[in-house]
Amino acid sequence: MPKRKDVKKVVEDYFKDNSIKNLMDFGASCDEGLRDISKPFAEVLKSLGFKFEQSYAEDGSSDGKYNIFLEVPGITEERIELEVKAWYDVEQVTNEICNLLEDYDLLSDDDNKFEVLVALIREDGSYVNDSDIQIGFYDSFEEAKAVCDKMDFQTPSMYEVYINEYDKNDEFVSDIRIH
Known part of the structure; x- marks a missing residue:
């Protein structure tokens, strides 16, 4: 199980490798001209070693808010839904993923x-x-x-x-x- 610092490192590397400052250039899966906002979450979870099947995103309750759906049998057999915002940066994406992993008891203590x-x-x-x-x-x-x-x-x-x-x-x- 990854530690918080592992998650942060993977998120930082993903943002750096893809020249991302925040998720403002991302949108729903069906939006033309924008990258799918669910992909950074999917790629980070895959990099952390979780078996991954698919992801997609829909527009949320207001501008800049999205509902992302993840199918990650390595975490749960049920579809995972997260509400994310376009202005999320490394810290917020790290927190979302850590919170998700904590919900399923899949985040390790930093001393382990x-x-x-x-x-x-x-x-x-x-x-x-x-x-x-x-x-x-x-x-x-x-x-x-x-x-x-x-x-x-x-x-x-x-x-x-x-x-x-x-x-x-x-x-x-x-x-x-x-x-």
């Missing part, structure tokens, strides 16, 4: 650490007992996910990659399957 594990899988899909290979511990989910993203297996179906989260007392908090 993350372990990357690789598990061996048999051809029938069953787990090989005691086969976990510890890759290492990382201070942020983003660092751990970057390590996972660089992994390349000759037979990918024979491995599963997990990120385990531990609190400051080394107590297990959660895990997420990456590959």
Whole structure:
């Protein structure tokens, strides 16, 4: 699970890479000449490692307000709806995404650490007992996910990659399957 600082870093990178100051050049999915305001949220969630299906945006209750709809089975099977405003910048987008993740208990404490594990899988899909290979511990989910993203297996179906989260007392908090 990402930490608030992971979310902020991904949002900052997205805004920088796409030369975005705020969301004023964005609009509803059907607006001609404007970028879809749901895309920054979708791309950030994907970058954070959440399985993502689709997003779209509709005009909201007044000018500059939009309702965005996200289908993110990595968070919930239900469609997520957020009300966002065109003047949102990095800070507001970060807060919206952090609030969303907090609502589903998917935002980690900043003191937590993350372990990357690789598990061996048999051809029938069953787990090989005691086969976990510890890759290492990382201070942020983003660092751990970057390590996972660089992994390349000759037979990918024979491995599963997990990120385990531990609190400051080394107590297990959660895990997420990456590959």
